[in-house]
């Protein structure tokens with residue numbers, strides 16, 4: 455049990471705590487480290503209620519003023535819980551940096567997360583949107599997690615089914631703000647590891663390095679993912695952004711065939727149940743938004759799906775540009791793009 459004293463810090467500047475670089479102030483912030491206990495958190499926020507939990511701030515649009523309590527989790531630690539002939543179960547505390555955790559696992563000889571290298575944010579935020587990239591999503595490597603149910607004041611353990619993972623979605627993304635505090639996440643990593651090279655860019659990169667397909671190691675996949683991401687996606691430290699600003703839309707087979715008649719180049723992937731996932735970046739580019747700037751905000755010149763802050767943008771400007779992009783894609787293709795980052799206000 456941790457100490458019973460947790461301090462609510464008033465009027466905190468969060469402009470360096472969100473990768474879109476929006477100027478934002480929290481009325482009060484509660485930092486949770488390894489010493490904090492559920493009882494102490496409940497005590498500290500009694501009467502206020504937690505309004506939001508902020509991880510690495512890489513998938514959020516922050517309003518200028520954030521009333522009530524914002525929680526930041528800064529717990530640290532990684533542990534190998536169990537190992538069998540099939541799998542290792544590795545637990546990481548929620549405050550760990552995701553990319554550092556991926557790297558640490560590789561260094562220990564625990565591959566399985568390399569396709570998810572370089573995704574910004576924390577371990578605790580990763581299940582919220584079921585992070586995914588280059589052919590792997592968190593749900594495929596997930597074992598369970600430990601969360602604090604702040605409404606019920608209980609510690610809960612949640613398995614794969616409980617989390618209701620879907621593409622960029624989970625029970626946590628849909629829950630009332632501040633209901634759950636994810637404190638640790640457990641991953642199930644395969645002992646008989648096989649590279650996942652389904653993503654065409656990845657296979658191409660590995661081929662170019664001259665690595666034989668039966669000799670590909672996790673480090674090769676890690677290096678490839680880092681190189682591809684660095685070539686396409688802007689570094690938030692240089693050009694503030696929140697990654698993909700829209701989800702790739704999923705449409706029916708009829709709608710896909712209808713669109714493909716007019717736009718034969720439309721990139722699409724068949725999904726279970728006869729659905730098709732379209733490339734939102736392509737739709738945004740075709741609608742004329744790639745590299746376009748509107749005041750302080752714009753769509754990135756190499757990846758049209760990434761909304762960037764050229765300096766001094768506000769949440770309203772971000773959301774206004776997103777609405778404009780949505781409207782023009784809707785008008786041109788009849789497809790509604792769903793926003794990916796969560797708005798905190």
Ligand code: EPU
Nearest residue numbers: 587588697698700701702721733735736739756757758759
């Ligand atoms: N495309 C364009 N123009 C663009 C951008 C993309 O034509 O401006 C086309 C590409 O040529 C390609 C297709 O769209 O044919 C897909 O592009 P890409 O491979 O860059 O991936 P994405 O579908 O745009 C998704 C994820 C990324 C993830 C990559 C790799 C979503 C919303 N985004 O992007 O995730 O890194 O795949 O797996 O699913 C994030 O969520 O923040 C994120 C970066």
